[in-house]
Amino acid sequence: MDYHSPYFFGYLIGLIHLLGVIAALHAVFTVRTAQGAIAWAMSLLFIPYFTLIPYLVFGSRTFDAYIQARRQANREMHVAMADLNWRPWVEEALTARNSESYAALRAMPKLGRMPCLANNQVSLLIDGQATFDAIFKAIEAAHDTVLIQFFIIHDDGIGRELKALLLRKAAEGVKIYVLFDSVGSHALPSAYIQSLREGGVNIRAFATRRGWFNRFQVNFRNHRKIVVVDGMLGFMGGHNVGDEYLGGNPRLSPWRDTHVQVSGPVLACLQESFAEDWYWAARQLPPLILPDTYPDNGVLCQVLASGPADPQETCSLFFVDAIHAARERLWITSPYFIPDEAVSAALRLAVLRGVDVRILIPSRPDHRIVYAASSLFAFEAVQAGVRMFRYGPGFLHQKVVLVDNEVSAIGSANLDNRSFRLNFEIMLLTVDLAFAAQVEAMLQHDFDQAREITPEDSQQTRRLQQLGMRIARLISPIL
Structure with a gap:
């Protein structure tokens, strides 16, 4: 030719x-x-x-190949569960039906694929040192199985500490499964991965390009952060494995983030989420562990795992439902504030209802285009009556929602389109007065160190900056 x-x-x-x-x-x-x-x-x-x-x-908004893998994983999990006492996992806690605060979240029982469960113990882990100290201590005491999932793992100080600990526990006979996102951890050297494999650690990348028809699916990311030790102790929240999460990046330090430590029946749901993702990467299930008994009292919890394999936009709908449920107070912290129309409308309606709506965002950018788009959305929210604050000391990365006096949610989901529709995310919803009081105290301390955005801030923004913000907003659906 x-x-x-x-x-x-x-x-x-x-x-x-x-x-x-x-x-x-x-x-x-x-x-x-x-x-x-x-x-x-x-x-x-x-x-x-x-x-x-x-x-x-x-262009794609649904990860069809993962949907098929999830169905197969669930079938195999049902077989694996046959000899275990999974009754607390498959039955909704009666306590949930008697909770007025949980009842206000009217869509939550059907929105989440996992039930609301009672008799859990939850504690806050504020910032990186407390988080990694608790995680490393739990792994050090592991006897059977450790499940680890992070969006980012770096080969730096904290990353090498984790590697050394995992190699030591694997040598002791502990079964260890590590899952990382191939895009988020693109800088992780192959030598790091290979040394773990040679040491007996099962480590895989969550890569959405697996298979011919998925070769262009680089827009989906697995943003979840999960650690489960021996089926007894779990961790989830905003931290990844990197020195910057301990304040190692001078430009963003001190890094402000939040994790939670949890035990109880809800750990079955964390294991289910991990198992589905691991099945996609490895086509086999990790061990599933559930104790026979739990304490008689504790916190009401529901795990909300969301992502582009869901039949509906679970994460976005969660935020809408939480905002509509607020009667007196709605406090949200997020590093990225790029709400869609539904969330923006819900926030405006909450203000009109007289709800104390406060949103805390960073004062320092880690991604300048995202920061520019967030700034424009923040100015518009202020005009609608939402109280917007910028956290002063360092970079704010925590993802926390506090509704009234009893409901809180902590996890990996940001207030943006990527978390709403493109990322695999996980949040822990809690319904408990005492725990919500701890979250309130933590957030109040953060707001005390923040500066409130005023309408004058928008007026003082230069024309060129406003143009940059509006251009950034045009591409906000893929940020």
């Missing part, structure tokens, strides 16, 4: 436009929002040369 022939270029242009038409039809049928469907369809029809490849990467 003569590649310099005008016929060749004519055929090539025709093929590109045909693919653009096919992709545009796919967008019309699959993109969840009307605005997104129109934007993709029009650009694919008229400028397919520039939009076909971006659509392959960013």
Whole structure:
């Protein structure tokens, strides 16, 4: 074939436009929002040369291959559970039905795939030192199985401490499973992974590009942070494994983050979430452990695992439901504030109801484009009556929600489109007066170290900065 022939270029242009038409039809049928469907369809029809490849990467909103893997994992888990006492896991706690605060979250029993369970013990781990001290202490005492999942693992000081500890426990005969996200941990050297494998540690990358039809699925990330030790003690929250989470990055230090330590029946749900993700990466299940008995009293908890394999936008709907449930107070902390229309409308309605709505965001950027988009959304929220604050001492990375006097949620989900629709996230919802009081005290201390954003801040922003903010907002759905 003569590649310099005008016929060749004519055929090539025709093929590109045909693919653009096919992709545009796919967008019309699959993109969840009307605005997104129109934007993709029009650009694919008229400028397919520039939009076909971006659509392959960013256009999909459902991770279909993971859905199939999840079904198989669940079937195998049911077989594995046959000889275990999983009754507290598969039955909703009666206490939940008698909780007025939990009842206010009217969609939560059906929104989450996992039940609300009683008799759990939960404690706050504030900042990196407390978090990693507790995690390392638990792993050091492990006798049977350790499950570890992080979005980011670095080969730095804390990363090498973790590696040395895992190698030592593996040598003692403890079964260790480590899962990391291939995009978040892209800088992790292969030597780090290989040394763990050679030492008997089962370590895998969560890679969404597995298989031919998923080769362009780089937009989905596994953002969950989970540690479960011997089925008895669990950890989840905002920390990844890296020195910056201990204040090692001078530009962002001191790093402000929150984790929780939890024990009780809800650990079965953490193990289920880990097992589904591990099955996708390894096509086999890790060991599932559940004690026979639990204490008779404790905190009411529900694990909310969300992601692009869900039949609906679980994470976004969780925030909407939590905001609508607030009657007196709604405090949220998030490093990224890029709400969608549903969340923005819910926040405005909460203000109109007289709810004390406060949102704490960073004063220092770790991603400048995200920071610019967040700033514009923050100015608009202030105009709607939401009290927005910027945390002063260092970078704020915690993801915490406090509703009224009894309900709190801590985990990995940010208040942005990526967490709403593109990332695999996990949150721990708690219903308990005493624990909520601890969360309130922690957040009050954070607000005391923050500066409130005023309408004048928006007016004092230079025109060029405002232009940058608006451009950043245009690409906010993929940030």
